[in-house]
Amino acid sequence: MSNKYTLNVNSTINSGQSFLWEKRDNSWYGIYEESILKITEYETNGEKIYEYDSFPKIENWHQHVFRLDDKYELIMNEISRKDMIVDSVTKKYPGLRIMRQKPIQCIISFLCSSNNNIPRIRLILRNLSKKFGKKVEWDGNVFYTFPSLRTLYTTSVPDLLLCGLGYRAEFVIKTVKEIVKQETDMVKLAEMNYDNAKQEILKLSGVGDKIADCILLFSLNKLEAFPIDTWIIKFFQKKWKQILDEDMIIKEKITPNQYRVLSKKIREHYGRYSGYAQQYLYYSIREEYGRKW
DNA sequence: CGCCAGGGATCTT
DNA sequence: AAGATCCATGGC
Numbered sequence: 001m002s003n004k005y006t007l008n009v010n011s012t013i014n015s016g017q018s019f020l021w022e023k024r025d026n027s028w029y030g031i032y033e034e035s036i037l038k039i040t041e042y043e044t045n046g047e048k049i050y051e052y053d054s055f056p057k058i059e060n061w062h063q064h065v066f067r068l069d070d071k072y073e074l075i076m077n078e079i080s081r082k083d084m085i086v087d088s089v090t091k092k093y094p095g096l097r098i099m100r101q102k103p104i105q106c107i108i109s110f111l112c113s114s115n116n117n118i119p120r121i122r123l124i125l126r127n128l129s130k131k132f133g134k135k136v137e138w139d140g141n142v143f144y145t146f147p148s149l150r151t152l153y154t155t156s157v158p159d160l161l162l163c164g165l166g167y168r169a170e171f172v173i174k175t176v177k178e179i180v181k182q183e184t185d186m187v188k189l190a191e192m193n194y195d196n197a198k199q200e201i202l203k204l205s206g207v208g209d210k211i212a213d214c215i216l217l218f219s220l221n222k223l224e225a226f227p228i229d230t231w232i233i234k235f236f237q238k239k240w241k242q243i244l245d246e247d248m249i250i251k252e253k254i255t256p257n258q259y260r261v262l263s264k265k266i267r268e269h270y271g272r273y274s275g276y277a278q279q280y281l282y283y284s285i286r287e288e289y290g291r292k293w
Numbered sequence: 294c295g296c297c298a299g300g301g302a303t304c305t306t
Numbered sequence: 307a308a309g310a311t312c313c314a315t316g317g318c
Contacts, residue, residue, distance in 0.1 A: 016299060110299080117298035120316065166314025171301080208301045229299040253300075255308070282299075 007066055008095030009039055009050060015283045017218050018099050019109055019122045020129065024141060031129060033102045033146045036138055037061060055138040066097050070223075079277040082270050085239065086277050089284040098279055099218060103186040104179070105146045106219035107204070110211045111171050120164070127163035152176045171206025178204055190220045197222060209259040217275040226266050226274040228259060231285050236262075243269070 013021045013028060020031035030037040038053040039062070052062045063069060080087040101109075112124045125146075132147035132155060147155075153176050160169035189197045197220055201212045210229055216222035233254055236244055243265055244250065250258065270277040 113298090114300040115298065115313080116300085116315080117317080120298075123316090161314085164315065167312085168301095168314080206301065210300060214299070227299070230297090231299065251309095256301090257308075286299095 006072055006095060007050070007068065007097055008093070009041065009066075011093055011095065011283065012066065012097045012099060015096060015279060016118055016286070017214075017279065018101055019118070019125050020105075020146065029139075029141065029143065031105075031133075031143065031146050032061075032065070033105050034134070034148070035061075035145070036136060036143050037065065038139065053139075055136065065100055067100050070098075072097075075223075075273045075276050079270055079273050079280075082277070086270070086280060089280045093280065093283060093287075096280060096283055098223070098275060100221070101219040102146075103189070103215070103219040104149050107175065107179075107207075107215055108146075108152070108172060110214045110218075111175060111206045112165060112168055113214070114168060114171075114206065114211065116168075124164045128160075128165075131159070131163055149176060149180060153180050168206065174205035175207070186220070194222045194224050198225075209256060209263070213263075217278070223275045224267055224272050226263060226270065226278045227282075228254065228262060228266070229282070231282060231289075232278065234289075235281060235285050 009028060013030075018030070022029050026040060028037075028039040028041075030039075032054075035058060036055045038055075040051045040053075042049045042051065050062070052060075054061050076090050080090050108128070109121070109125055113121050116124075126144075129144040129146055132151050133144035136143045136145060152172070155173070157169045157173055160172055165172060189200060192200070194216065197216055198212050201207055201215055201220075202209070207215070210227050213225040213227040217225035217227060230253075233250060237250065244262070254262070267274045
């Protein structure tokens, strides 16, 4: 990295977008479907340098996974101009990135996220990998890859209950069947526009507005997707009531209709890179209110 | 014990 | 069409 502020691996990995990362011996290891990714951080003369490796070897995987092809400075400038809060958090946490995940792993991950907390999401996904992934020994460590769609297709609800999915087990089974049956082309979804891709992804069992936006943002290149979760709602209620209509009374949870109204307003406000604004807001909220992971 | 966690499906009005 | 309720599970 020529500029240390263009990527901060620690904040990016710890921003609740990708769950199967683990730090061992000063290196981060991440499960990227069938592959293991490795990042080692060095500090020379007070400057951070990252070294990237993987098994099997993938040339320059970090360019793709950390979206280093995005015009980061332009994006930061564009979303910072929209309001003071985003302006301040982009400068407070420089280098926070959106990651580009594998769609299937991303879909399963966020199916497990509903009404759940991050430590438990991670635990469930680790359990799934250990039970149904392939064992890989590399770099003096043991890893389990993320189960393939075909392997998940052969599992059952009781299998998944053993991994701790709870009532989400049925969603995963149904969604996997739907994807296999329709042979939903993830490449095609990535090429569709936001609205059309969202309409398709919403058909999957267990995928509502919020999870759909996470899948679109984190694995299908839809940078205008702005996932609205409980933390973001708390933030709006506390610090930015203007964006909520006077007549929009939000109780504990947001209704699908309210989600769509709010989502549209937010995307009109932040524009084509709303997803980056969301990730910064989410991260700063969690830092401020205290994360539990 | 109750409440909450990067919600969504289903039933009820 | 909009609310209310239920859904497993574990940490606090």
